[in-house]
Amino acid sequence: MSVMQAQGGPVAASRAHAPENAAAATSAALSIRGVEVRYGELLALQQVSLEIRQGEFVCLLGPSGCGKTTLLNVMSGFVRPTAGSAYTHGRLIEEPGPDRGMVFQEYGLFPWLTVKKNIQYGPRLKGAPAAELERIADQYCSLVGLERFRDSYPGQLSGGMRQRAAIARALANQPEILLMDEPFGALDAMTRQVLQEELLRIWEAQRKTLVFVTHSIAEAVFLADRIIVMSAHPGRIEHILDNDIPRPRDRTADAHFELCRRIELLFQQSGRHAD
Amino acid sequence: MPSHANKPAMPAAPFARGGAGGRGQTALALLSVAAVLILWQLASQFEVLNPALVPSPAEVARSAVAAIRDGSLLHNTAVSIGRVLLGFAVALVVAIPVGMLIGMSRIVQGLTEPLIELLRPIPPIALIPLAILWFGIGEASKVAIIAYGAFFPIFVSTLSGFRDVDPVHIRAARTLGATRYELFRDVVLPTAYPQIVTGARLGMSMAFIVLVAAELIASSAGLGYMINYARITFKTDEIFVGICTIGVLGFVLNKGLLELERRIVRWKYL
Numbered sequence: 101m102s103v104m105q106a107q108g109g110p111v112a113a114s115r116a117h118a119p120e121n122a123a124a125a126t127s128a129a130l131s132i133r134g135v136e137v138r139y140g141e142l143l144a145l146q147q148v149s150l151e152i153r154q155g156e157f158v159c160l161l162g163p164s165g166c167g168k169t170t171l172l173n174v175m176s177g178f179v180r181p182t183a184g185s186a187y188t189h190g191r192l193i194e195e196p197g198p199d200r201g202m203v204f205q206e207y208g209l210f211p212w213l214t215v216k217k218n219i220q221y222g223p224r225l226k227g228a229p230a231a232e233l234e235r236i237a238d239q240y241c242s243l244v245g246l247e248r249f250r251d252s253y254p255g256q257l258s259g260g261m262r263q264r265a266a267i268a269r270a271l272a273n274q275p276e277i278l279l280m281d282e283p284f285g286a287l288d289a290m291t292r293q294v295l296q297e298e299l300l301r302i303w304e305a306q307r308k309t310l311v312f313v314t315h316s317i318a319e320a321v322f323l324a325d326r327i328i329v330m331s332a333h334p335g336r337i338e339h340i341l342d343n344d345i346p347r348p349r350d351r352t353a354d355a356h357f358e359l360c361r362r363i364e365l366l367f368q369q370s371g372r373h374a375d
Numbered sequence: 376m377p378s379h380a381n382k383p384a385m386p387a388a389p390f391a392r393g394g395a396g397g398r399g400q401t402a403l404a405l406l407s408v409a410a411v412l413i414l415w416q417l418a419s420q421f422e423v424l425n426p427a428l429v430p431s432p433a434e435v436a437r438s439a440v441a442a443i444r445d446g447s448l449l450h451n452t453a454v455s456i457g458r459v460l461l462g463f464a465v466a467l468v469v470a471i472p473v474g475m476l477i478g479m480s481r482i483v484q485g486l487t488e489p490l491i492e493l494l495r496p497i498p499p500i501a502l503i504p505l506a507i508l509w510f511g512i513g514e515a516s517k518v519a520i521i522a523y524g525a526f527f528p529i530f531v532s533t534l535s536g537f538r539d540v541d542p543v544h545i546r547a548a549r550t551l552g553a554t555r556y557e558l559f560r561d562v563v564l565p566t567a568y569p570q571i572v573t574g575a576r577l578g579m580s581m582a583f584i585v586l587v588a589a590e591l592i593a594s595s596a597g598l599g600y601m602i603n604y605a606r607i608t609f610k611t612d613e614i615f616v617g618i619c620t621i622g623v624l625g626f627v628l629n630k631g632l633l634e635l636e637r638r639i640v641r642w643k644y645l
Contacts, residue, residue, distance in 0.1 A: 195549075202550040208544060208546065208547035209547075210547075221548075221561070222551035255642060270550075
């Protein structure tokens with residue numbers, strides 16, 4: 101049974117402690133080494149080490165305050181670690197860059213631009229010619245099913261459609277890695293499931309490295325290759341679980357429920373629930 | 376959750392019987408204006424109101440026609456509009472950069488906020504004597520008063536426009552590869568822009584409000600001068616002509632600017 105192959109923290113942690121030379125890190129899409137983040141007295145992240153492979157779908161799962169968003173922001177470059185360092189494809193992460201696209205829970209679409217112009221924003225900054233911009237708009241509007249709404253403004257769209265547009269915008273910029281911060285957290289349950297399936301379809305087609313923050317166990321189990329279970333006070337990695345449930349996945353399958361139950365028990369043992 | 380369907384700008388009155396759309400509204404507005412004019416005319420005709428103090432609409436209209444014929448109304452209006460535009464332009468040129476600088480820096484904001492809050496409640500009219508001392512009784516003092524009046528609405532809106540940039544927009548643009556200059560051009564400016572336009576509209580209204588007071592200072596032309604002169608010569612009909620001209624001008628300008636605002640920041644009025 102694939103679920104039984106899931107590894108506990110200690111095993112994964114030993115693998116995560118890669119040697120401190122850049123050559124070893126080039127193989128990993130993201131390499132987090134001994135990262136600590138302090139906000140004054142608060143220890144938001146304590147000694148976090150993690151390697152994320154190219155093309156992998158990883159979920160950071162945990163209750164609020166466990167530092168999962170902080171860890172994502174270390175990867176994006178918005179948060180500088182107070183100790184340790186983070187690398188992407190062997191390069192030290194010092195600031196945000198277009199190689200690491202990001203999708204936010206609050207969408208972050210520019211309300212003064214149409215869906216099309218939002219999607220074209222990154223390529224336009226890079227100086228893509230007009231014909232190329234048109235092609236990009238066409239391609240990514242249809243990728244997320246927004247062909248009919250390309251000339252709408254974000255204010256005219258529902259939450260689910262806004263998040264589709266935001267995903268299209270991030271992907272249109274051709275990032276190596278896509279970082280998603282609770283992207284479906286503000287959506288209703290039905291829309292959320294539809295978008296999870298769409299995201300998997302897109303990921304399977306493009307095979308971008310994807311790091312996805314969530315506090316929903318079922319979401320992590322449905323989406324991820326690997327689930328990083330985090331806990332709070334101080335924020336740290338508690339377990340790393342491989343999720344080998346074969347794709348396409350079925351939310352009603354026993355394996356799905358079994359892994360959800362396993363993770364739920366992990367949270368109960370550590371005395372904290374993930375919602 | 377916002378719907379993506381075209382939603383009506385304003386919900387229809389729940390008890391409205393007729394389907395009073397845009398044209399219905401205009402008809403109602405015209406009806407109420409007409410009703411007031413008729414009542415006013417009747418009240419003057421039957422001397423409910425003292426006709427020396429409140430001339431009838433017909434008399435005001437006659438006086439207006441006379442003022443248009445001899446060119447004085449046009450001349451006075453042109454002079455007033457010139458002052459308003461000049462004062463307004465001065466206010467724009469000062470208020471937008473200052474509002475931007477203060478809005479974009481928390482430190483400057485902390486330093487200037489108390490000063491601004493102290494200055495803001497001072498009505499522009501209270502500064503007229505000072506303006507006379509500083510700028511004399513010529514054009515400069517009038518323009519200065521109008522500029523001061525128009526300054527605050529523009530400044531306050533501009534400041535909040537630059538201050539209220541959504542951090543998630545900044546973050547999104549940075550992950551898409553925007554440089555500092557591009558952040559300013561593509562995120563900060565578009566956020567502030569609608570507020571600046573709104574501020575300009577409010578500033579223009581304020582310029583008109585202050586105009587007459589500014590023109591009460593020894594002037595020899597302008598709508599304020601016209602009204603004041605008519606008071607001295609006890610021509611109440613001409614006072615009314617002046618007042619109505621200002622009212623109509625203000626109304627037309629406000630409507631025009633509102634329309635302009637809707638056009639240039641279309642995404643805000645979806």
